[in-house]
Amino acid sequence: MxxxxxxxxxxxxxxxxxxxxxxxxxxxxxxxxxxxxxxxxxxxxxxxxxxxxxxxxxxxxxxxxxxxxxxxxxxxxxxxxxxxxxxxxxxxxxxxxxxxxxxxxxxxxxxxxxxxxxxxxxxxxxxxxxxxxxxxxxxLEKNTTAKALEDWAQRYTVPTPQGDLNICALPGVFSQNRLDVGTAVFLPYLSKVSSGKIADFGCGAGVISAYLAKLNPKNRIFAMDVDAFALASTKMTFEENSLVPEQLEIKAVSGIEDAPLFLHAIVSNPPFHQGIQTDYNASENLCKTARRHLKSDGELWIVANRFLNYPVLIEQSFGQCITKADQQGFKVLFASTQKKS
The missing domain is CATH 3.40.50.150 (Vaccinia Virus protein VP39)
Structure with missing residues (x-):
């Protein structure tokens, strides 16, 4: 114990x-x-x-x-x-x-x-x-009256080329008060993500999911997280931005192994904290096994701290890993299952 x-x-x-x-x-x-x-x-x-x-x-x-x-x-x-x-x-x-x-x-x-x-x-x-x-x-010497869940959310705005995104983040959710640097570096590259059936692994407050939905109303987003507060935040963020609810599927997961198959793309600002502890298992497993969940021309897009060894793990699985950006201590990494001619 x-x-x-x-x-x-x-x-x-x-x-x-x-x-x-x-x-x-x-x-x-x-x-x-x-x-x-x-x-x-x-x-x-x-x-x-x-x-x-x-x-x-x-x-x-x-x-x-x-x-x-x-x-x-x-x-x-x-x-x-x-x-x-x-x-x-x-x-x-x-x-x-x-x-x-x-x-x-x-x-x-x-x-x-x-x-x-x-x-x-x-x-x-x-x-x-x-x-x-x-x-x-x-x-207990005094009772309280329970407040609506929405009243606990922090709200902030993220400007994008498609217009402002209004983000709702519940207590304990990653980057509750403002956009984190990694996602800010990542956002300009999301317009290049293959459209279709897309998984956002470690969805947090739903910034990436909401932007992908806004980019293309035909995108179907699977917002996946281990944390119920993150999943509820993503749902609230979709509602706050009047995005079509049918575009979004909320999914509680243990790891990438719970993702759907035949995805057009997996995008992630991968989590590496489990409570107070640092835990890279979920994100390293994503790099190693994401390929199994992608179509034959599927894509993996990740933003991660520069010092992490994700490019090596992605190369071992996909055969190559392209660094699309290296800014402010973060790298945007890309890999594709497409066969090389």
Missing amino acids: VPQSEVVIRQEAFLDGRVLFVNAPTDDLLSNLASNINASVWTWNFNDFQYFQARQATVHFGVELPQGAFDQAIVFVPKSKELLNYILHNLASRLSLGASIFLVGEKKGGVERASKQLLPYGKTLKLDSARHCQMWQTV
Whole structure:
């Protein structure tokens, strides 16, 4: 078990009844809980959802709090301060007064700072500090009224040759407040992407998906992400720009292996963070295996940090990798399945 889970086990005497585990780690915590604890899990990470499903846990995947009544909740601190605000607000709208909300996290993950976000809801007490982790408790003294999901989105505008794009980004989604440098470098090249059936792998707030839809109303976009908040953001971005909903298919994925087959193109500003950790597996796997999901004249377009070894991985799969741009620390990479004459 990870240290956070070990700290929870040390303090499980505080737990009883229907307990919601929010953003729980994928380990053996649930199977080590006492029999008086009826555990449910809420996650927005599709990989984590599949992990708990495979172990027959009661698990909910999505951006909304799961249905049902809960006596207590344990929140494992997410990376995003805004996302924690969203979680705590929604828990305070559902739990009864006097219920406990516990917060668990690593010191290096900012649990001490995060504990201050509990203060608006009741008296806060540090229960434990061990294994470089802390566990805090708040007894709920006031309820909140749940806000509509749209009210949590940050909005900003991205100018394009096709007109402005209005972006909606929910808490915790990559580049929530402004366009990231990588996507800004990538955008001018999206007009060169082969039209048709296109997958946007790691869609985030939907900037790339929305622009591809705007470029050609005949494009069919598969917006794919592991994060339910990213998928919901992309859907909101499409609605905000009055794009045809039939152009978009939202798809929760573990990796590129879940993409449709016979695609005209795969485009990606690939993710390489899993919570607080850096994880290149999904993006490296994209470079190695994207070819299997493309038509015989299909295209792969990626923007990535200059220092990453993606060109080598793409060349091994496609036979060649063309650098279309090298700007501001990012490269735009292109490969095609087309046979060379």
